[in-house]
Amino acid sequence: MSMKRPFEEIVAQHGPTVLRVCRAVLVRPDAEDAWSETFLAALRAYPDLDDGANIEAWLITIAHHKAIDAVRAQNRRPAPVAELGQLGTADAWEPPDDNLWAALRQLPTKQRQAVAYHHVAGLRYAEVATIIGGSTDAARRAAHDGIQTLRRRYRDSQDLASRKGIHS
Amino acid sequence: MINSTDPLFASLSRDETPTTARLHDQLVAAADADRLLDVAYRTVDSPVGTLLLAATDHGLVRVAYQLEDHDQVLQTLSERVSPRILHAPRKLDQVARQLSEYFQGERRDFVLPLDFRLAHGFRREVLARLVMIDYGQTETYAHVAAATGHPRAVRAVGTACATNPLPVIVPCHRVLRSDGKLGGYVGGLHTKAALLSLEAGRYADTNSASP
Numbered sequence: 001m002s003m004k005r006p007f008e009e010i011v012a013q014h015g016p017t018v019l020r021v022c023r024a025v026l027v028r029p030d031a032e033d034a035w036s037e038t039f040l041a042a043l044r045a046y047p048d049l050d051d052g053a054n055i056e057a058w059l060i061t062i063a064h065h066k067a068i069d070a071v072r073a074q075n076r077r078p079a080p081v082a083e084l085g086q087l088g089t090a091d092a093w094e095p096p097d098d099n100l101w102a103a104l105r106q107l108p109t110k111q112r113q114a115v116a117y118h119h120v121a122g123l124r125y126a127e128v129a130t131i132i133g134g135s136t137d138a139a140r141r142a143a144h145d146g147i148q149t150l151r152r153r154y155r156d157s158q159d160l161a162s163r164k165g166i167h168s
Numbered sequence: 169m170i171n172s173t174d175p176l177f178a179s180l181s182r183d184e185t186p187t188t189a190r191l192h193d194q195l196v197a198a199a200d201a202d203r204l205l206d207v208a209y210r211t212v213d214s215p216v217g218t219l220l221l222a223a224t225d226h227g228l229v230r231v232a233y234q235l236e237d238h239d240q241v242l243q244t245l246s247e248r249v250s251p252r253i254l255h256a257p258r259k260l261d262q263v264a265r266q267l268s269e270y271f272q273g274e275r276r277d278f279v280l281p282l283d284f285r286l287a288h289g290f291r292r293e294v295l296a297r298l299v300m301i302d303y304g305q306t307e308t309y310a311h312v313a314a315a316t317g318h319p320r321a322v323r324a325v326g327t328a329c330a331t332n333p334l335p336v337i338v339p340c341h342r343v344l345r346s347d348g349k350l351g352g353y354v355g356g357l358h359t360k361a362a363l364l365s366l367e368a369g370r371y372a373d374t375n376s377a378s379p
Contacts, residue, residue, distance in 0.1 A: 004247070006207075006246045036195060039195050046251055047251055
């Protein structure tokens with residue numbers, strides 16, 4: 001007999017973290033769509049999940065695949081050229097600290113994923129490596145490099161914003 | 169839950185409640201459409217405290233008093249019915265409405281699909297018998313035992329009442345001891361007394377001026 005907790009508790013406990021991870025790798029509305037698809041897929045598979053499984057790592061793994069699907073779909077979409085340019089600038093729908101999210105999404109894929117899964121979701125590097133592939137050391141290096149770039153770009157954009165007297 | 173100590177991510181600890189609440193509602197709708205919502209639940213306030221209501225595709229499967237510990241009741245549903253459980257209040261609107269009417273003295277019968285999967289064997293037979301006791305009427309544990317064809321199973325009838333997964337709706341509060349005493353009740357004896365009082369019309373009396 002399964003000793004699983006009600007799925008509602010899983011959504012309540014991990015929903016915000018998964019949302020942050022989705023935002024780290026996708027823009028809205030894709031980030032929210034990825035969240036919804038992640039939890040719907042998780043709900044479907046939940047009864048068959050091992051009772052001792054690490055729920056957070058399991059959810060981030062699903063979100064990882066949903067995000068890859070979303071990016072592929074985005075690339076297939078005949079998007080107007082302007083859309084790409086808008087990714088880095090303030091979108092009226094984005095969270096207020098959009099500079100950070102934008103800088104995060106501009107990182108090379110592996111770095112972005114490593115930063116999102118380790119620093120945003122709080123997974124250990126070994127778990128991050130299992131999700132994105134490669135060694136634990138490679139995951140640690142990718143996260144480190146990503147953070148360095150992020151810190152530099154984020155600071156630059158903050159400086160730029162304050163010099164211009166704007167906060168977009 | 170941000171584990172990172174990097175100050176760069178301080179802004180990430182912002183409260184996401186409005187967004188996650190909206191996404192939760194969308195998840196419930198999508199799960200329902202995909203037939204993945206095995207157990208829907210909500211709570212309602214009542215004169216006998218907050219009640220937990222849970223339903224499957226087949227109907228109402230559980231009503232629980234606070235005394236039973238709602239978190240524990242949900243955990244048991246997760247283990248015995250399905251862990252695909254979501255807070256989905258609208259799926260239980262009809263139940264909530266009928267209960268509200270009952271507690272206002274405006275409803276004598278519940279017209280709801282019921283799912284008896286949490287009761288087995290003799291206990292289920294007893295519940296089927298209890299549903300036939302009319303509003304405002306009472307029977308003794310011995311009467312119910314006789315009616316099920318097992319006149320000596322008085323204790324077992326008591327156990328069936330004590331483990332009734334659908335109190336209020338399946339009226340185990342209408343079963344008393346042969347000596348006229350209340351017996352036991354899953355929601356506490358004061359709750360049993362309150363329900364019997366309500367059905368005797370005494371709630372209404374206290375609201376209107378006595379002659």
